[in-house]
Amino acid sequence: MVKLVETSLRDGHQSLFATRMTTEEVVKLAKIYDNAGFYALEVWGGATFDSAMRFLNEDPWERLRADRKACPKTKQQMLFRGQNILGYRHYSDDVVDMFVKKSIENGIDIIRVFDALNDIRNLRQAVESTKKYGGECQIALSYTTSPVHTINYYVSLAKEVQQLGADSLCIKDMAGVLVPEDATKLIKAIKKEISIPLELHSHCTAGVCEMTYMAAIKAGVDIVDTSVSPLSNGTAQPSTQALCTALKGTKFDPQINLSVIHEAEPIVTDIVNKYVKNGLLNPKSLQINPNILTYQVPGGMLSNMIKQLTDQNAMDRYEEVLREIPAVRKDLGYPPLVTPMSQMVGTQAVLNVLNGERYKMVLKEVKDYLHGHYGKSPAPVNEEVRKKIIGDDEIITCRPADLLEPEFEKLKEQYKDLARSDEDVLSLALFESVATAFLKKKYQEDTVETEEFEMFI
Ligand code: CO
DSSP states (O other), X not given: OOEEEEOIIIIIHHHHHTTOOOHHHHHHHHHHHTTTTOSEEEEEETTHHHHHHHHHOOOHHHHHHHHHHHOSSSEEEEEEOGGGTXXXXXXXXXXXXXXXXXXXXXXXXXXXXXXXXXXXXXXXXHHHHHHHTTOEEEEEEXXXXXXXXXXXXXHHHHXXXXXXXXXXXXXXXXXXXXXXXXXXHHHHHHHHHOOSOEEEEOOXXXXXXXXXXXXXXXXXOSEXXXXXXXXXXXXXXOBHHHHHHHHTTSTTOOOOOHHHHHHHHHHHHHHHHHHHHTTOSOGXXXXXXXXXXXXXXXXXXXXXXXXXXXXXXXXXXXXXXXXXXXXXXXXXXXXXXXXXXXXXXXXXXXXXXXXXXXXXXXXXXXXXHHTTTTOOOSSOOOHHHHHHHHTXXXXXXXXXXXXXXXXXXXXXXXXXXXXXXXXXXXXXXXXXXXXXXXXXHHHHHHHHHHHHHHHTO
C-alpha cells in the first residue's frame, strides 16, 4: 500500500493561485479530509504564512490552530526552509528553535525541512528542534539534474539524512523534471540504502508526473504527494482521486475513502471557480509545459522571467535568456532551481542578456551567495566569475548561521510595543513590514472592540 499526503491546502493553491485560499476554505476542506485516510495533510508553511497576512489579513497562527481543531485525526504537515525558516535570510539557531517549538505547539505534527542547496548543515538545527519538541521530522532533498546531481549524489545524501535522525526522506522535485525511468533508478537505489520511509513530491508542470509517480510506486516509494481535483494538475500535484482509481485493486491501493472525497468535490470546485473568475488562477497554470524538460527551468521561474522581459520591452531576447540560464547556473555550481536560487539565477540571466555583458550588473543576493552566505554550492563555482564579481573578498566556508548571535530575545525587545505573543514576534521576525501592518490592524480592531464593550458596562 502506498500512502498519500494531501497537498491541496498548501502546495495546491500555492502552485495554482498564488496561495490565496482563506482559512475558512482551508478549514472547511480539512474537516472533510480528516475522514479520508490520508497519511497527512500539508496545510502550512511555504508561502501560506506570508500570504495570509499580506493578502488575506489573516493570522497564519490562527489558521494553524483552526486546522488542528477541524482535523484532529490526521497529521498536519508543514514545509520549512531550513535555516531560512519561511523567510529569505538565515536566522540564528534560537529563532529556528522557537519557530519549530511554536509550530508544534499550535498543531503541526510533521515538519518537512529542506535547503535549496541540499547543504545538510543548514538543516541540522530544524531537525534537532523538531525532535526535541516531539515532532516528526522529514528531510526533503531538492531534486534537480546536472553533472553533479547523479544517483550516487542523492544516495549518499540520503544516507546522511538517515544518520542525522530524520524520520523520513522526501525527494522534492519542485520543477517536475523527474522522468519515469530516472525515478525508477533513483527510488530503487535510495531504498536499497536507507530504512526510513521514502516519499516523492513532484509537480505536473511538465506533463510527466503521473507516469513518474507510477514508476516510483512500482520501484517501492512509500508515500507520494497528491492533491484533490479539480485543485490539482497543471503546475500542482497529480489528482488524488485519479491516482486512487488507477491503483484500485492493486497491492499499492492507497485505501483512501473516495466517498469522503466526493463530498468535498463540490466545495473544491466552487473554490477553484472563484479563483478562475477573479483572475488569480491563470488558465496557463493548468496547462502542461513539456519544454521545461528541455530547459530544466521550473514553471514559476519561466512566468517570472516573461514578466521581467515584458516590463523591459525585451521579449525578443527570450530565447537568449533561456540559453543564459543554464550558463549562470553552471557558473554558480549548479544550484537546484528552487527559492531563493531560482529567482537569483533567473534574474541574473536576464541582467546578463539585457546589459550586453555577463555579470556587468550583479544582484546583491548573487554576491552573498558567492561569499558563501547561503552555504556550500553543489559543485565548485566558476572562479573567474567569482573573481570578476567579488574580487579577493573573504569567502566563508562554515555553516552560515554559525556567524549569527542568538537573536530571539533581541527581537522580542525590538517588537515589544506591537507583539503580544512569541508567535507575533516570529511573524515580525520573518516578514517585518507585512506583519507590522497586519498586527497593527489586528490589535487596533481589538482595542476598538474593548472600548465598545466598556461603554456598555
Ligand atoms: Co511543491
